[in-house]
Amino acid sequence: MAWFEPGVGRVDIASGRLEGATSRYVKTFRDLAGLYADEAAFNAVVAEKGDAVAYEVTDFKPSANPGDMIIGVTRMEPGKVGNEYYMTRGHIHARPNRPEMYYGEAGHGIMLLESPDGEIRTIEILPKTMCYVPPFWIHRSVNVGPEPLVMTFAYPADSGQDYDIIAKAGGMRVRIVDDGKGGWTAVENASYRLRPKELVEEIMAKAD
Numbered sequence: 001m002a003w004f005e006p007g008v009g010r011v012d013i014a015s016g017r018l019e020g021a022t023s024r025y026v027k028t029f030r031d032l033a034g035l036y037a038d039e040a041a042f043n044a045v046v047a048e049k050g051d052a053v054a055y056e057v058t059d060f061k062p063s064a065n066p067g068d069m070i071i072g073v074t075r076m077e078p079g080k081v082g083n084e085y086y087m088t089r090g091h092i093h094a095r096p097n098r099p100e101m102y103y104g105e106a107g108h109g110i111m112l113l114e115s116p117d118g119e120i121r122t123i124e125i126l127p128k129t130m131c132y133v134p135p136f137w138i139h140r141s142v143n144v145g146p147e148p149l150v151m152t153f154a155y156p157a158d159s160g161q162d163y164d165i166i167a168k169a170g171g172m173r174v175r176i177v178d179d180g181k182g183g184w185t186a187v188e189n190a191s192y193r194l195r196p197k198e199l200v201e202e203i204m205a206k207a208d
């Protein structure tokens with residue numbers, strides 16, 4: 001029997017990476033077209049730093065087998081597009097009943113969660129905060145602080161990601177913006193369209 005080998009990595013706060021990771025992916029600012037409400041502000045950010053890394057993920061993926069687990073680290077730059085804080089694209093798991101765990105390492109973030117039928121939760125993440133993302137919730141992280149947001153995470157290896165679910169609804173139901181006092185607030189996203197009941201039921205039925 002060839003047993004899987006244990007994995008080990010060190011979370012490097014300065015680089016925001018998992019040392020010893022077996023894979024890495026990055027999203028540049030240019031990759032994030034369509035996410036932000038203020039298109040002119042987005043174009044200005046792209047003109048200034050379009051090819052710079054907005055956020056990245058380094059992870060350890062032993063396999064994609066059911067029952068296995070992926071662990072890793074994510075790092076996001078601080079900043080805003082207009083009054084809207086930098087965020088990840090966000091997703092629901094392709095097997096939507098798979099959960100996830102996030103743990104704050106550095107910085108100040110928000111885990112923005114949306115149920116398929118449009119309920120919203122915002123979980124503030126500071127160092128040593130552990131956030132449980134329940135099955136079926138769409139999730140996106142937002143950096144609302146002045147420093148890079150670094151989090152570790154773990155999720156079932158066969159979860160997969162569906163990014164289109166957000167785009168198809170015109171974004172998530174709320175946007176996380178500057179409250180004008182250096183903090184954050186959630187405001188309604190005018191482009192958002194509630195998912196039809198049939199689609200919500202279709203998502204909920206994917207519970208293998």
Ligand code: NI
Nearest residue numbers: 093100139155
């Ligand atoms: Ni996820």
